[in-house]
Amino acid sequence: MDIQLIFFYIFAVMAVGGALSVLLFRSPVYCALALVGTFGFLAAIFILLGNEFVAAIQILVYAGAIMVLFLFVIMLLNLRTVEPFNLKWSLPKVLGVVVSIGILAQMIGVFTSAAARLGPMGAYSPERIAQEGAVQIIGQILFTDYVLPFEVISVLLMVAVIGAVVIAKRRLPPPGEEGR
Amino acid sequence: MSDYLWLIPALPLAGFLLNGLLGRPLGKVFTSLVGPGAIGAAFVLSLLAFLQMLDAPHQTLTQHAYDWIAAGPFHVSVGFTVDRLSGLYILIVTGVGFLIHLYSVGYMGDEEEYAYWRFFSYLNLFVFFMLLLVLGSSLLLLFVGWEGVGLCSYLLIGYYFKRDSAAKAAKKAFVVNRIGDFGYIVATLLIFTTFGTLDIATVTGTAASKLAVGGPLVTGITLLVFLACTGKSAQLPLYVWLPDAMEGPTPVSALIHAATMVTAGLYVVARLSALFVLAPTTMAVIAIVGAATAFFAATMGMAQNDIKRVLAYSTVSQLGYMFMAMGVGAFMVGIFHVMTHAFFKALLFLCSGSVIHAMHHEQDMQKMGGLIKKMPITGWTYIIGSLAISGFPLVFAGFYSKDAILWESFASPIGGTWLWVVGAVTAVLTAFYMFRSVGLTFFGKSRVDPHIEHHVHESPWTMTVPLMVLGGLAIVGGWVGIPHLLGGPVHLPNVLEHYFDGFFATIPAAAAEHYPESTEWLLMAVTTIGALAGMYFAYQLFSRYLAKAAQWRDAVRPVYELLAHKYWIDELYEAVIIKPIRWFSETVLWKIVDVRLIDGLVNGVAASARNLGGALRLTQNGIIENYAVGIAVGAVLIFWWLLF
């Protein structure tokens, strides 16, 4: 049996485990760490799928930037108060769980169904990527076909920055408390 | 002259307007002149018209005033007709009307509170409508008058509007009449659909050709018309309003509820005789109803103590007589009695009015007595009237007309013995209760309240003159209809018969078997003697032996109560008809159907929408998770729809 596949399954199980622990850990900090783990395993799976570059970005941006931001905020708010595990099971929640399991069933059903079939084959076979190098190809596409999204996304980042400033920055701090 | 027929009703109308608009500012003298004046003038014109009519072609004058209603085939014009029937009627109406107006000047002279001018304007208006009724050449125009007189009687009965009894009586009169009018309206609808017109001449002219004898259609029409008549002319079962109508001022009772309006029913029947003769069933019904009314009313009359009520019931009873005549096809005789009755009943009412006037509006006969000395003219005229109505032989008007009726009820092809018997008994009863009232009022020792005793005196000339004139008429009025049996030997013609010769339709099966004169003599003798006995007996009993009268009354207490309470008919109607209807309307229709069902439904819809909102609101509990659940549920449903 193909070694790739075995690794895939291993990482898959671990990713799912990480996800579940995000779902089930009580302390936000643990959750965050579990999420980092999940991202790691996903990155590994990306490698298996032949996209080392994306895997790297995944680690850098997600695990590196985003999750750090999460942890930073958690620490900042020092949410030591561990969320009591009673999830307050209300009827809607139960319904929700049932429903999401339903979604899962439907999705698996579709993905494994015979009718499901991939779209037309593209030009970028793993071999080509291997010889031309993923970074070069991506760069090329990014600055030709995707130049507009690339430019526009900057506006998005700009908005995000402004937003952070507007919302989080303290105007007129309350007396007797230095801004953190 | 016929171009000016419209003036006859127009004059009273003008009088009404003048009195109504200017009566208050210009005062009593003005009113006293305008009111009777207008009617007097109308009487003169009527007389002229009458005379011209007599030698007009077909003895008919007609005038087309203008087109009233025109819609498609339906077309009614305002036109007036004076023929032998209406000619006689307008004379009665304006003539008697004039006398009564004159009388009212005195009678209502001291009227302050309720406005003298109102009274006269109403009275004039009444005469206007009555003339319209009589002269109208279309059934619909006739109906206008018909309803108009109803309105006026409503207004005049309610003249003393402060009295609740008066107000109620007025409403009762109008409503009961309306029940009859319903019949009239439907009848006209049927007539229009049958004849395509409502012009009386055309209808009566073509009736025989368009309607099958005894057919359902003609029977229906005539029965409906008769229903109207029972309302207007106070026959069973709709007579109940007339006794209460005595709440009105006495001249009103005299004019409207004795002489003119109440005979409108007979006028209509006579007018449409051509239709009625085609409907034997209806004729039988009319005869029976008439006889029954005559009898019942008479019995009730015996137990009344209010002088005017006695007269009221006698009116009902006499009207019954007239219908009996109509019912047996003796239209002429019926009209004859209408005329004589107009004279003597108006006379009686006016006399009673004069008494009441003198007695300061005391109407209870038990508080009277011996008045003949104090007010001779009134007294004697009253006695004349009583003799006339009781049919004192040979002299008085009533005798001839009533006797004619009785004879016809026996001899006519429709009539029969039983009819005659009822009539005869009624005649005796009539004589009895009339002279009961005479005795109680004018003879015996005075029972008058001492406080007012010394005020009692004879009435002014404006009142006594009409009394005397009418007294005269009450005597000579009958001489126009002397039966051949009596007139033959001394060559006195039966003027009326000659006058109406061939005017009224006759029953198709007119092969009336001929009775020997002896029978006629016999019947006449029996009734006459009975009547005389009744008169004498009653007179004696109620002028001299009151105590004995009381004893006998107590002996038959239940019967007396029954009569005194008019067989509890009013209470019966109240309980059986009025109450249930009101209950149904109030409880079922309004409170349940309207409020509960329909509105309940309407508001229910609105409420349920609001409640639904309230329920859905609960999903909006502000917790993010639930909203997420909502999204997820929606997603699942959509997938499910799309995939499977």
Add this chain to the structure above:
Amino acid sequence: MIPVSHVLSLSAILFTIGVTGVIIRRNAIVVFMCIELMLNAVNLAFIGFAYGMHSMVGVMFVFFVLIVAAAEAVVGLSIMLAIFRNKGTLNVDEINLLRW
């Protein structure tokens, strides 16, 4: 050779876990983590398809999703910061001034 359907199934599982987390967790930050999990599931699906179809579109998409996720994280976390300052809790079921 990894069958795409397996990759997709994995992404489906992750996605569902994310959804479930959003529904049952009460701490806003954790809820947001679960959303990030969903986004990752999406990324995985993109990569899987790109892998299966030899296409680069999916890969490109992943980058932009990443950036969007980052931007959302910045804004979202600052919003939570503000809320925590004012209310002292991040339990979503206690933050329901606005309802009905």
Add this chain to the structure above:
Amino acid sequence: MTNFLTTADFLTILPETIVFVMGMVVILFDLFGRGRGTRNLAYLSLLTLAVTGYACVSLYGQGLTGFRGTVVADEFAIAFQAIFLIVAAMVVLISIRYLEAQELPFGEYYALLLFATGGAMLMASSRDLLLIFIGLEILSISSYILCGMIQGDLRSNESAMKYFLLGAFATGFLLYGIVMLYGATGSTQLGDIASALTQREVYTNPYIWFGLGFLLVGFGFKTALVPFHMWTPDVYEGAPTAITAFLSTGPKAAGFAALVRILMEALSATHTQWVPVLWVVAALTMTVGNVLALQQDNIKRMLAYSSIAHAGYILVALVVGGKDGLSAIVFYSLAYTFMNIGAFAIVILASEQGHERVTFSDYAGYGYVEPVLGLCMFVFMLSLAGIPLTAGFAGKFQIFKSAIEQGFVWLTVIGVLNSVVSIYYYLRMVVVMYMQRPTATSLQHRATVSVPLYVAIAAALAGVLYLGVFPSDLLHFSLQSVSMLIAGR
């Protein structure tokens, strides 16, 4: 492979470019112009919008496409861009006094407004799911921030957080939808998807249905369709009133623009599938929105629910499709913009320093305190209720007309009955304004004067009445604007 960016490319996105660039300029001004109040920024933004409007007008009819067909400046795009510009302009006008009254003296506000507008415009003009997604995100994230503007106010924070969390959640669904379409067709460009769908084996591919479903969920959230609507009232109520006015018109219209473009250009082959779904959703949306609005005492919240209902009406037009139906979407979006922002403008005008007047009882006797404004409010309410001679009626008429034409009789009946229900709560405002005596809490004296607000109200009134009495011109315009979508079908 070589690549020249031609001027056509840039012209195509000229409007968006102007808005984005000027947004940044506004921030710079704000940076250097601290303390000089924000009015100038407002006027700058207005100027920007005006210029952009001019750009749109001059591009109209040229049918430019750029960047390998990922963006177009066709009539449809420009029609909606014009709507967004009008929305933005009116929101700027009503914001000027609002910011001062609520003591929110910062210029990022206008910048974010411009960015949001730009995002919306991008959504309307792009023919690539990626660009649509990015535009959507720009719009959404700016909206989250604008909702949370009032720092000290818990309600504002809460609405921001709810909007954000649920928005991100829905984004997840949207993305998954895109993945599926990508997986089934190998592309994210609408044109390619459409051409791929012409092959049967693609058409029967369950990925497509999944993608369609996920997309509907995502856009259903943005356009607040039942059952994805629940966030709407909370967010609208908590957000600053001016922003509520924006949210209820701008993003909604943008969502519809994108949805229409996707469904018509990419997925029109599958309409037999999504029409029945949207039929049900439309009926639910109208009914739930109206019925829930019956219960509200808070005007913002009432208008939030009513906006759900109006989304339902627009959805009817989408379900009906065809030239008339789609043109009705354009028409109704504009009409709704006028009447809704007009109503909000009056709410803002009535509110005072630091105290908003958002409950019905605040307006007892308002019609007599402020006859003219009361009358305007009355007209806006009538228009929202869809009474003749107002824009609301013209829009509904066009919608129902097309619905009947296509034979959607029952949907029409549901619609008209719903608008009857809506009369009930819109008239409640009238009842309060004219038929109740002023109370202690209600507005007793005339509100402070604000020229920009008056301008906004006047504009809204003019729009409502003009579109109501003479709808023809706009109808022709909107018919033109959607014609190419039908041609592509």
Add this chain to the structure above:
Amino acid sequence: MTILGLPILSLIIFFPMVGVLLLLFVDRNSDELAKWIALAVSAATFLISLPLYWAFDANETAFQFVENVSWIPAWGVRYHLGLDGITLFLVLLTTLLSVVAVAGTWRQVEHHAREFMISLLLLEVGMTGVFVSLDVFLFFVFWEVMLFPMYFLIGVWGSERRLYAAIKFVVYTMTASALMLVAILALYFYNYRATGQFSFNIEDWYRLSIGLPAQYWLFAAFALAFAVKVPMWPFHTWLPDAHVEAPTAGSVILAGVLLKMGTYGFLRFAMPLFPQATQAFLPWLIGLSVVGILYGALVCMVQPDMKKLVAYSSVSHLGFVMLGLFALNQEGVQGSVLQMLNHGISTGGLFLVVGMIYERRHTKAIAEFGGLMRVMPIYATLFLIIVLSSIGLPSLNGFVGEYLILIGAFQVSPVAAILAASAVILAAVYLLWMFQRVFFGEVTNKKNEAVADLNWREVAVLAPLILFIVWIGVFPRPFLSKMETSVGHFIQMVHTEPSARAALLEPHRVADEGGSDVSIALKTQ
């Protein structure tokens, strides 16, 4: 066709707007001025509308004074007005009653007289518009817009439960007319399919022949909208509430004109557009009319409140109107059109007089009164005349209409006619009973001792009504002759298949039998 080259109909419709504009500039506190302006404007409108009567050609079947301008080309909507012998009188009635309403409530408006008068004038605009629109869209616009001034009249100036009554009035009507809108749209497309062009022109629609089941549904939708307005039993329950709560002017207009819109709707739209459906539903409609007649009358008898009583009496009287309409013959329809006028005048008058006593005593409960005859004789007299006309006393207007209706109905369904005729009894019962309780007897209630009799203004307000009551009763020809042709045309329309109507819809004159010239000459036969 115009008078003096003026677009007379537009002038009549929109002249009140002049008053509205003037009033907008009146200071909100100067009530007197506002009233005078309103009075002047409405009176002027009435005067402007009067020439219509003489200018109208009684023998022309086509619509007259037509104005036809394009309005909304995108939908094929046109500003299309016109008048026929039926609407002629409805318009005149509207303008007359508007004047009466303004003058009649002079003292009753305690607050915001300016707004009150504005509403009244706007109402007049709407009502006239409804009657003269020949474009269905235009009609619908007026039909709906006109609700809101009325809504204000009830809601702002009404009595205790005014809010409930007002919203009930609006929602009731709106619900029905919403369905009518759907039907209108459907017809719009039928017309498009048939002719290939979008048009709301009623004259075009008259040519549409529609398949059967569809025709039933459409007729039902239209009929429902109009039946609510009439109101026909069982859709009448908004009426008592609205009337009881409304101020006098509101009641007068509501009873006098608004209800006529329902009957007019049947006459102009529901029946000619769907001849077969009309025939099919006829028995039911006749039945409902009769039920309404009796039901209204019976419920009237037990009403403790004068206004409520009059309101229910409207249900009964409108039942008559509908009955005549459904008789579908010259007598019936002419009678019912005439009865529309009569009801407008008499019931309007009744509401006025009730309002006058309400101004003085601030109660409408019959039990509160008694013996007023002595305190206020003039009032009593005028009241009685109006009551009698409402009872349908011959020689007053009510009778002419009702009798024609009965004649017409009897030829179609004798049973219905007889049942309806029995209402004459009930009418007498409930109205006279009220009259008796209010005016007869001693003055039991001390409050009534000092009540003032009518002043010159109030008499002047009632005078025109009384005039018409007597005039129509005694000499209805001037009215009947003007409407004869149009009514005949209407009946022909209903009796001919739409496909066969081409000739009918060509404007043509009918033979001049007893046309406009009315002879009062006294001819002898």
